[in-house]
Amino acid sequence: MTENQPPPYGGPPGGQPGPYGQNPYGQNPYGQQGGIPGQPGPYGQPQPGGIPSYPGAPQQDMAAYGQQPVGMPxxxxxxxxxxxxxxxxxxVGVAEIILAIALGRLGPSIASxxxxxxxxxxxxxxxxTPGKMAVGTRVLREADGNVLGVGLAIGRRLLHILDALACLLGFLWPLWDAKRQTFADKIVKSVVIKP
Incomplete structure (x- = not known):
């Protein structure tokens, strides 16, 4: 193979292995950082995204800038x-009525x-939940978009007690909150999406 021939299968010229991270064809068009979101690009501006490099890594808070994180529904x-x-x-109300008829005063508590x-x-x-299925919404972890897990989901439902305090202020909070979160959502770091 001569010096002027293209490298085989995208390897470096001359068929010799190159060091990791070097581009044998010149400078990376996305800047020195390899086009990593949030890192400087070809014009010194950060790459769009802010996607974490591993599951569970914190993302950039795009809501603070009036934007939604890239890739989030x-x-x-x-x-x-x-x-x-x-x-x-x-x-729940129908279940409470049925269990109240069947079990008496204990029925509504068991249904709840x-x-x-x-x-x-x-x-x-x-x-x-069935209601979320009907309207097409879903509650997910804010950090990585995964489901909450049973323990955290039950905890979130119990924490809605805080949303009910002070004249239901926590339930109204999503009306003006940038992430549309209730107090319970903020505590467990969850968001409700509608894909």
Missing amino acids: PLAHWGWRVLASIIDGVI LLALIVFGYLEGTRGQ
């Missing part, structure tokens, strides 16, 4: 959240406990 509007809660409330466990399980494993 749109956040659910407050109206969709309310509609999902109404649907879930109707389901079952709803906490079942809805927590569904939200933790799928990100959706």
